[in-house]
Amino acid sequence: MAQVILKDVVKNYGDVYAVNHVSLTVEDGEFVALVGPSGCGKTTTLNLVAGLIPMSGGTVSIGDRDVTDLDPKDRDIAMVFQNYALYPQKSVYKNLAFPLQMRKLPKEEIDKRVQAAAKTLDIVHLLERKPRELSGGQQQRVALGRALVREPRAFLMDEPLSNLDAKLRVQMRSEIKRFHQDLNATIIYVTHDQLEAVTMSDKMAVMNGGFLQQYDSPANVFANPVNMFVASFVGSPAMSLVPLTAASKDGRVVLTGPEGWEMPLSDANGRKALSAKSSKVVLGGRHSTIKVHKSQVPGSVPGKVYTVEPTGDVTFAQVFVSGAVVNVSVAPTFQLRPDEPVFLEFDQDRMHLFDGETEMALRLQ
Ligand SMILES: Nc1ncnc2c1ncn2[C@@H]1O[C@H](COP(=O)(O)OP(=O)(O)OP(=O)(O)O)[C@@H](O)[C@H]1O
Numbered sequence: 548m549a550q551v552i553l554k555d556v557v558k559n560y561g562d563v564y565a566v567n568h569v570s571l572t573v574e575d576g577e578f579v580a581l582v583g584p585s586g587c588g589k590t591t592t593l594n595l596v597a598g599l600i601p602m603s604g605g606t607v608s609i610g611d612r613d614v615t616d617l618d619p620k621d622r623d624i625a626m627v628f629q630n631y632a633l634y635p636q637k638s639v640y641k642n643l644a645f646p647l648q649m650r651k652l653p654k655e656e657i658d659k660r661v662q663a664a665a666k667t668l669d670i671v672h673l674l675e676r677k678p679r680e681l682s683g684g685q686q687q688r689v690a691l692g693r694a695l696v697r698e699p700r701a702f703l704m705d706e707p708l709s710n711l712d713a714k715l716r717v718q719m720r721s722e723i724k725r726f727h728q729d730l731n732a733t734i735i736y737v738t739h740d741q742l743e744a745v746t747m748s749d750k751m752a753v754m755n756g757g758f759l760q761q762y763d764s765p766a767n768v769f770a771n772p773v774n775m776f777v778a779s780f781v782g783s784p785a786m787s788l789v790p791l792t793a794a795s796k797d798g799r800v801v802l803t804g805p806e807g808w809e810m811p812l813s814d815a816n817g818r819k820a821l822s823a824k825s826s827k828v829v830l831g832g833r834h835s836t837i838k839v840h841k842s843q844v845p846g847s848v849p850g851k852v853y854t855v856e857p858t859g860d861v862t863f864a865q866v867f868v869s870g871a872v873v874n875v876s877v878a879p880t881f882q883l884r885p886d887e888p889v890f891l892e893f894d895q896d897r898m899h900l901f902d903g904e905t906e907m908a909l910r911l912q
């Protein structure tokens with residue numbers, strides 16, 4: 548397998564920049580998820596790596612070769628798409644063998660590779676069947692096998708699981724992860740599902756509007772999102788964002804709501820808040836870091852329950868705070884009613900603060 552390097556990659560269609568100066572290094576053997584909302588440029592990025600569309604600027608290298616000007620077939624990569632289109636008339640064996648026959652490999656070599664791929668993917672017992680005699684998950688494994696027999700330098704996958712039902716998707720998710728671990732494969736995996744990205748990848752590349760927003764391990768992206776977009780895209784339920792005003796009061800920094808309440812900040816958070824371009828600061832909190840109280844405790848902020856969603860293990864609720872919706876979670880035994888007044892206590896060590904003007908995370912210098 549090989550390293551894949553994108554340098555300053557651009558793809559524009561007239562004024563529309565589908566991919567805007569993206570630079571990214573995927574290390575040898577790494578599983579990288581390209582993730583972001585619909586239309587953010589994921590598929591275009593993948594197609595540029597594959598060489599399926601011409602680039603407007605930048606370079607792509609695979610291994611130690613600059614492949615920018617090479618045809619897709621000369622790039623030594625394998626693609627797995629959402630529509631994996633197996634040949635319906637051919638057996639599984641022949642589906643796997645076909646790409647190798649096209650390359651005129653000797654029969655024994657073809658058989659060796661097909662058997663090895665079938666073994667890795669646990670489809671040896673299915674080799675004589677036709678695709679219509681397989682379940683969705685088995686078909687997906689055959690599609691992976693067809694990529695695998697080519698012994699590519701990297702795998703590119705574009706939403707390969709999106710045609711499967713929810714349960715099978717979760718199962719195939721672990722299988723692809725296992726496939727990656729067993730083969731030590733370099734994989735670039737496109738998904739719009741942040742949970743898929745978080746659970747499967749070594750690193751995630753979060754895109755929005757053609758720009759790469761953040762490229763880091765899922766844990767770091769989750770813990771230290773660089774801006775409000777990433778903060779609200781990664782995690783479920785989403786991180787809540789409440790626009791507030793920072794002010795200094797009696798030697799401390801406080802966040803104030805439009806209704807006049809004040810929330811004193813720790814020293815570290817106070818310094819972050821004061822580093823914003825203006826007094827506009829956005830408070831971010833994940834549900835797991837917010838305590839819900841029925842009466843005021845020091846530092847808590849007033850809100851009003853909007854919806855209550857019991858899930859069995861945990862009850863989620865949405866609470867209005869100064870016009871913003873805040874997602875919280877409580878134990879199923881904790882009774883909450885719509886329209887009930889509550890007080891939210893944000894954990895000072897785990898809260899996030901963003902610059903209200905630039906939407907960038909505020910960090911200690
Ligand atoms: N051939 C084309 N001509 C013009 N615009 C295009 C073309 N292909 C893609 N685009 C635009 O480029 C942007 C990125 O498209 P892309 O297919 O890469 O998005 P995506 O992130 O894969 O989205 P999805 O999650 O919906 O698959 C979109 O705004 C799209 O409309």
Ligand SMILES: [Mg+2]
Binds near residue numbers: 589590591
């Ligand atoms: Mg796409």
